[in-house]
Amino acid sequence: MIGQLCNTNTFVEFVSTGPNLSILFRSRSHFPSQGFKATFMFQDESEFGGNLDGPSIVPPCQQWIKSDTSKNDSFTTPGYPKPYPANFHCVYHFTARGRERIQILFSDFNLYIPSEDIKDCAGPVDAVMVFITINGQKERLNNFCGNVLPPQLMSNGPSMSVEFKSYQTPSNLRGFRAIYRFVTNFGITAGEQDPQQVCGFIFNSTKRTNGTFTSPNYPGLYPRATECHYFFYGRKSERLTLMFAYFDVEGVSPCTTDLASDFVEFSNFRTVDRKIPRYCGGKKPKIIESDGDFFRVAFKSNSKFDGTGFEAFYQFRNYVDPLTVKRISGIERLAPWKIDMIPVLMMFALILIVP
Known part of the structure; x- marks a missing residue:
């Protein structure tokens, strides 16, 4: 199973793990509902991983990273560990299959920031922006800037993109290095x-x-x-x-x-x-x-x-039933001769009951 939908969902994307895909619809409630409508598309592996809607801009550097090509590796700012160029825009597109999720871990992060008072890395500041897809729309997960290492991130589906932007600001900083993994266990290693x-x-x-x-x-x-x-x-x-x-x-x-x-x-x-x-x-x-x-x-x-x-x-x-413990404790409080008489009394009771 690579996905499961119920209640209300819109524009949820699934990518098969191979050339075949099976969809099962099951109705269990006592009330009817509208159901679902979906579109499908067969895509050649050589084209798999592209942006179906087409990019709104064409940045100087654009990378497509697919799970078919590599399950884990690293990606960096241009020229890393040398200083990154000014006025630069780079986009890293990640595409997974099946129940795979994209996990990103930054191992080094050092971007130019003019002031520590900048909130949410907004405005003309060198930054990394991470995007996921929610209900068919591209949603920003967060912005990261300065030299604070971002937290480990994970996509909610088969796609995720990371954008890096630098402005015309003096910089002798090395930028960032991050490790990506395509995982099927959602980062859960137990069980x-x-x-x-x-x-x-x-x-x-x-x-x-x-x-x-x-x-x-x-x-x-x-x-x-x-x-x-x-x-x-x-x-x-x-x-x-x-x-x-x-x-x-x-x-x-x-x-x-x-x-x-x-x-x-x-x-x-x-x-x-x-x-x-x-x-x-x-x-x-x-x-x-x-x-x-x-x-x-x-x-x-x-x-x-x-x-x-x-x-x-x-x-x-x-687990020990507390009632059993209580009964046993009650028996142990009896005199020794009374405890010895318990089997005899039980046998006598059986004789009286059984014809």
């Missing part, structure tokens, strides 16, 4: 990836009883418009305990969609468990324990804001 989910990971106590798991692209900014699920399977005698070491998920309590909130949600079942509230904002959830041997954690981000996400510790523990 086993579920092939039936776009972003799903399975944690089984038979393989590991404790460990950590994170939001996508952690410790960088999590991608927008992304949903990930974490499934925990324990033995029948086990329960799951979760403890969050870090939590930064954009949103306002009660973390609902109408409040434009990203959120983390928990469930003892495969569907939503309403007794456990959603969590968002900067306050870490308290220690969470499952009611049974199965537990699910869901992370969902919208298309408006982003944050660093979360890091959590999980542990499967043997």
Whole structure:
């Protein structure tokens, strides 16, 4: 599975991993709806990765970086590590396939900035701008300038672009160097990836009883418009305990969609468990324990804001029914001769009941 859509979406793009693509439509609700309309296009591999709408400008340097060509490498300002030229515009286009996402990590960053008071790197200042596609529109993810290393970034879909602009300002600075990766695991290295989910990971106590798991692209900014699920399977005698070491998920309590909130949600079942509230904002959830041997954690981000996400510790523990402990404790408080008489009394009770 490379993608999944429900509710309301517009202009969402998918790129197949090969010459074939299968689309399944499933209706489960009790109410009808309008459905969907989509367009498709077969594109030769030699043309794959171009801008279908055509660039509005043709900058002096333009690079197309496709996952078919290289899964990971680096890209830099012109002439790096020598000083970059003035009055220059360079665009780096990244195109992935399937459920691949583009991950960018800056390893060096040093651009000319006339004043430290410049906010949001706006105005005529040397800067790097990162763009993603939301609902078919090119949206700016963020601007970066000066010498502060940008956070690790990730696309929300199969395309992403990075633009570098310099102005007629004196500069003896080297610019930037960044590493790119086309990843299918959303930057999540824990657990086993579920092939039936776009972003799903399975944690089984038979393989590991404790460990950590994170939001996508952690410790960088999590991608927008992304949903990930974490499934925990324990033995029948086990329960799951979760403890969050870090939590930064954009949103306002009660973390609902109408409040434009990203959120983390928990469930003892495969569907939503309403007794456990959603969590968002900067306050870490308290220690969470499952009611049974199965537990699910869901992370969902919208298309408006982003944050660093979360890091959590999980542990499967043997479960002892407190009622059983209480009964055993009550028996242990009996006199020794009374404890010895328990099997005899039980047998006598069976004799009375069984004809």
